[in-house]
Amino acid sequence: MNLDVLVRQTMDVDGCRRNLDTGIDQPEAEFRRTTGQSSADRRRADDPILVDIDASGFGVKRGQRDLSQISHVLVLLNLANYLVAAVMDDDALTLRHLRLPGSIVLDVPGRLGNVSNEVEIGRGKRGRRAYSFDDVAVVPSRRTRDPQDVSTGWQIDAYHFDIPIMAAPMDSVMSPATAVQFGKLGGLGVLDLEGLWTRYEDPTTQLQEIAALPEEQATRRMQELYDAPILPELITQRLQEIRSAGVTVAGALTPARTQQFYQTVVDAGVDLFVIRGTTVSAEHVSANAEPLNLKRFIYELDVPVIVGGAATYTAALHLMRTGAAGVLVGFGGGAAHTTRVSLGIHAPMASAVADVAAARRDYLDESGGRYVHVIADGGVGRSGDMVKAIACGADAVMIGAGLARASEAPGQGWHWGPEAHHIQLPRGERVHVGTSGTLSEILFGPSSLADGTLNIVGALRRAMATTGYSDVKEFQRVEVVVSPYQPH
Amino acid sequence: MNLDVLVRQTMDVDGCRRNLDTGIDQPEAEFRRTTGQSSADRRRADDPILVDIDASGFGVKRGQRDLSQISHVLVLLNLANYLVAAVMDDDALTLRHLRLPGSIVLDVPGRLGNVSNEVEIGRGKRGRRAYSFDDVAVVPSRRTRDPQDVSTGWQIDAYHFDIPIMAAPMDSVMSPATAVQFGKLGGLGVLDLEGLWTRYEDPTTQLQEIAALPEEQATRRMQELYDAPILPELITQRLQEIRSAGVTVAGALTPARTQQFYQTVVDAGVDLFVIRGTTVSAEHVSANAEPLNLKRFIYELDVPVIVGGAATYTAALHLMRTGAAGVLVGFGGGAAHTTRVSLGIHAPMASAVADVAAARRDYLDESGGRYVHVIADGGVGRSGDMVKAIACGADAVMIGAGLARASEAPGQGWHWGPEAHHIQLPRGERVHVGTSGTLSEILFGPSSLADGTLNIVGALRRAMATTGYSDVKEFQRVEVVVSPYQPH
């Protein structure tokens, strides 16, 4: 059980804040669940309970550092003359009690225990129940609003975007040209700086070849095509193409190649630097090479960094502590991954986003106000998925397959990621996603399809309006139900 | 956790109703779970527990207004000399205790906590587990009854119907002619006053064209056909056609067009006025136009209003407070919607109906006796779904696809709703439902099909008889199991 459930005992100022051991004057104590800093957050029903009994010598986890480690707190105040608090954390169950003039017995198992989503797989193993976007849905509640009153704007660091969408740095989605076009439409296009565009002077032939490959040869031939070396001068050239168009410039490297190429990237001039891998941790261990020290790297770099994938609260929290401006959430959730079957690894996206959103909130508190953006990266195939990603706590989404369906997309109806051409262990496949419309129609319509592939910003706008929310940040609070989708 | 669990402490009249702080004479206290006004309701095992400790100065939520906000109540009565009550609502955990001559420790976590259907999606987000009709089934219990002894009658306002069914205001289901025929068969036909019948003098051609459209052109052509203006004189004419046949007259507008056309509708004469949208809230916010003030509108109107869709307890409760005679429950649950995939919105119907039924019960109490009808609108495709809708608490159902299967239906085997031809963002499709039999056979048989599409009233009658219930209101109490349906 990994519930970081905390209770902060707040008493009124006169008399009660003194040492509980010496007595309290006011018999009526008030427990308030608080978390984070904003009053908006305070009102959230799903906030954890923070324990902070100010009793020198007897305080429960007094001066506790890593509150996320506490899994279960029981506070028992006996009316006779003792205050008893039992704290169960990962390593020990500690029992403490205090002498009191009066006492109170308080047990909150309903809150602490019943919503736990941990299940026992078998006697020797427990696991959390995790949910994908298909498992959840947004429900309308009290209020409705006009779609035109809704703002879909997104601001990260100094950069403002009209739509909360990053285009995924994948060769099937982003070329320098589509990056420019996507930027002009209000989003943030990210170019893969390890893809065909930095390996070939003009990769048009290669893209056409990939689109034409027969099924059984695709993986093998892509392994060969991506074996060509990355040319630093092409990195420079591609980024300058984008910059000259006047849109925000963003390029992506994997952690493994960041040290080798980042200087080229920075020199070429990027506004946002993306470090993207299937799993990126703040603490990479290697016996052979000096691993990338993310914290130091980000600190020394002048450019804001968006980094990921991270799929859990802890992983994301550590990434946030490196100084990143944004964290990409995901692992193998996208259309072009088969990691669940090959690696056994899967991070259901609704749970992953909600976890990382909690890390953002806790890090906001811990850092005294640094707001790190949470970007859902994977599983955002249809407009409904984008809606759900934000409903689960994302500030923005990174879309691959959904934009690969544009008529301008370099993939020409096909979509693939770097996993699809790994030399030793391909963990994805080139998939056919087809073509739905122009990039502009995919984003803003008009639509004549009801399958969530066209007018995706209009869909987000309508979902927000129907549930009464007026901006993306606010919409993270919308009510969600769990109800696995069973199409007929 | 949104459990509005309440406990009302009832003591016998002589002595015990005095201030608990000054002592109670009778050591044997009795806690009774009560709710609503009727004794029938009182006996329901699933009723919430209402807390109402009459102790001046110390009362738990004394004079509480919005009981629905209380999520968790713990009542602790210590034998020594204090009564302690902990109230956990959405914002705070309040702890109160009273001095007593004797005390009792009472903890009811099993009741309060274990049946909670809230799950943690991730650390930062919780959601309720919600159920569709396919997830539940009725089970027979102690008693059986003759089907002919069962009444399927339904009374709303001054209007009585032999069957608890409204025909959906959709062009594929209701024409003036089928509205009349449906009324004569005992139900309530509702004409869509924004459909083809009020846009075209004779929409026969358009209906035939829609039925004949190839798949890939359907949405686009329907967008065009529905772009014709609504003619007020046709509204008048259609309603008078229905009225002249002597059946109850009902017409439907969307909230957006209600202010523009309602006067026409009222002047033409309707018995029941239906305001129907995907989501209708009592509190619509708009920066551009003065939104419809439902409360004032209904108050000033002389005609009873049925309004919806509403999908949650809160949304429905607010609609009930506007003075509506009935609330339509649903959002995107029907056969002609794809809102889950495009908007990410879904309101599983079994849960939505049960939620709104609770709102009806609480509003009945709050209003001192106004009974607002709950009409399930969506997901009622087969007779079994109608049975389940009532079992979950509906007073009646609104049927679309099921009646579009009639040989008389204007859709001619096809079915579509207004979502299917939205200009910017179509969120449904024209679907082929086929033809099962005449309207009369669909309602009353005889049937030679076992798929729940014929003799649907006979099926309801038999389900009620098999479980021993004799009227629709009573049948809302039937036992239900949760068991997702897996056809082989």
Place this chain on the structure above:
Amino acid sequence: MNLDVLVRQTMDVDGCRRNLDTGIDQPEAEFRRTTGQSSADRRRADDPILVDIDASGFGVKRGQRDLSQISHVLVLLNLANYLVAAVMDDDALTLRHLRLPGSIVLDVPGRLGNVSNEVEIGRGKRGRRAYSFDDVAVVPSRRTRDPQDVSTGWQIDAYHFDIPIMAAPMDSVMSPATAVQFGKLGGLGVLDLEGLWTRYEDPTTQLQEIAALPEEQATRRMQELYDAPILPELITQRLQEIRSAGVTVAGALTPARTQQFYQTVVDAGVDLFVIRGTTVSAEHVSANAEPLNLKRFIYELDVPVIVGGAATYTAALHLMRTGAAGVLVGFGGGAAHTTRVSLGIHAPMASAVADVAAARRDYLDESGGRYVHVIADGGVGRSGDMVKAIACGADAVMIGAGLARASEAPGQGWHWGPEAHHIQLPRGERVHVGTSGTLSEILFGPSSLADGTLNIVGALRRAMATTGYSDVKEFQRVEVVVSPYQPH
């Protein structure tokens, strides 16, 4: 929550059995969970806890009659000087306390609450989570055994059978000839006395016609064929055919026709009388005709009666109280039913059998030793289902489709029940089940198919051996897991 959880406080004989109000001498009290009469039952971990505090004037549910009504018992014994017991039943939460020399606080929420399978469908409705046979599986545990050491014998009333299987009274399964053959193979064949064999002198033609009917005409033509009158002389003749072969004779009527024909049946001579309908209750209500008074009927009859379907604890308990020798468990679970889609009714069989097995245990106690047999009727399509039915508590199973697969079966590869030809509301269809082998091969092999349709008794024998059980009654205790089946 319908947990009938009871706790019986047992204290040692000297001193402690006296009135708790006057004090107890021995401070160490012992709570034992007991139930039923046999010591075997006592050891079951899943037995409920029975409360029976022997305290005159203060006893919790002292002399309680209908223990099944109690849903939640909390026993709180305070160390100071009060014994407090809170009893929550369906109608009220009663709180009682007793003065004691010493006291004990005992809360057993883990036991009482956590295994509750009740879920909240919505605020206004709760339902139990129910399981079908496909949802569960048997697991081997400590011990194994030789298959040849296993007994599959079943004894009901004076009749012994080598295999715990009744052949369903359906025209596709049982003719007089197959009833005889099935009896000689060790089972109990039951003839439908309202089927073709009592309507036609020689129904061979009709059976052949049904087997040859095209899909779309089947229901309608069967409605006609079953419209022929039932001839009492044929009832007599068919039963005598079976009797003359020397096997146990059993015939089935529906409740509606029992009064009309039972005398004919009894005069013709049956060993076991079966009353079988989709739902049979002990309390049928009718405004038109005097309903069958089952209790009086069974009391006056000289022949043991097996009656059902019953799908819940309460329904079965009431049937047991009529004096029935056995109860058929099921409703619409079989291969030939579509009641879930047409009536919304469904009784998942694993839960239904486990419920009725609990009614058998409680009735055994209540009646002072009458053991009523529980026969799973529905959903027993493959040998694995039979194994699970017994694992959930059945004494025997009634098989339809599984025996309709015999080459001798009158259905000739087709299977149907009375629901399939209901005149007004057919709720099942004629289904094609094919032919697996001879009746003998279906029961005892040898098998060359691994699909659970051949050697079903061998499969039961092996399942019992693999889990270490040696007779059917004992095998009801085998460990079961819940794990929905997902074939690849």
Place this chain on the structure above:
Amino acid sequence: MNLDVLVRQTMDVDGCRRNLDTGIDQPEAEFRRTTGQSSADRRRADDPILVDIDASGFGVKRGQRDLSQISHVLVLLNLANYLVAAVMDDDALTLRHLRLPGSIVLDVPGRLGNVSNEVEIGRGKRGRRAYSFDDVAVVPSRRTRDPQDVSTGWQIDAYHFDIPIMAAPMDSVMSPATAVQFGKLGGLGVLDLEGLWTRYEDPTTQLQEIAALPEEQATRRMQELYDAPILPELITQRLQEIRSAGVTVAGALTPARTQQFYQTVVDAGVDLFVIRGTTVSAEHVSANAEPLNLKRFIYELDVPVIVGGAATYTAALHLMRTGAAGVLVGFGGGAAHTTRVSLGIHAPMASAVADVAAARRDYLDESGGRYVHVIADGGVGRSGDMVKAIACGADAVMIGAGLARASEAPGQGWHWGPEAHHIQLPRGERVHVGTSGTLSEILFGPSSLADGTLNIVGALRRAMATTGYSDVKEFQRVEVVVSPYQPH
């Protein structure tokens, strides 16, 4: 509820370890959850809580032997002057209390009760929720690592293997030649000593015939082919073929034939002796023959024994007590089994492995340090399944179908187990698995397929690296989520 939850009350040495009845000096007690011997194990959040209150005369389960029997422990320490402990085990609920100078009320329902995975199937039956590999997935957490820094080594008894994989003793997987080749590649090949290789001098013809059999004749013909007698001289010859190649030699017998052939096997010389059946128990009961006394057999044998299948904690614990070096976990989970449908038996593998891993841990404690290896045998079809098996606690996996896909495999694209040719009751079928690549490519790549059938060791290595673990034993601690897999 089978939670073996235990709490050990540990107090500091001076004063508190004395009889609790006479008082304790130190009011601050510390409860530590401990289990096993290693400090690594101590830190695991999922460890049970061990109760061991050292109070002569009043101790809860003082000197308890079989702690696994205790299902629920409540420890209640009242502040007044009594310590109360309620112990609920399978047979009784025992309540004990002690006089104390001070007291503490401690209830840990969240820990004890809420993660229970037991559900109520119906009133008379409970069952655990069990999970298959498809239901779970590994999630990356804080740290990442280079794949080349990961060790996949496995050591059992004196034998070291580079990869934690046993090849299943099935004729479609292992011939003497492939056993040698598999050994040279770093794994442990096991030859079925009751298969075709010990029945025929040269089974090449038979293997070709099986691969060529039409669907409907396969089972029947295999029954005939496997009816040939087992020739002891061929056992000797096959094992010597393997030994002469210099790899570790392992052969498998079923329990039924172990007594007949083990001497031949031992004389021929095996390094590891495998006893493998669908269910192998330490306590087989037979009325006809003296069953194999596993404990005595293993004690007397000089060779380490790997034995199974076992599917539950208890069954595995008993097998461990026989002295086995390893336990095979599984029953009917493999690709070639249909036992769920025919026998109703199924042991979902994720739960089974986690259960047996807990037995390993408890037996390690009980035996004072004997580490019995847990080998997942069944359901390990793709590399992802192998990853999950280890994540659930396996030390190694036994692979059948995955290796039958090798171009060298004797099955030639087909796969079958002994269940497929059982004479009376075949419970599996010959299945077509196809051919993915060479044995070496299946294990180590390179791969050009993303379906988890090639480079399975590379996949394990990458999964471990991505989650930051460096050896197989450590990887058993990786975080796992429950999220049923729904491929699109």
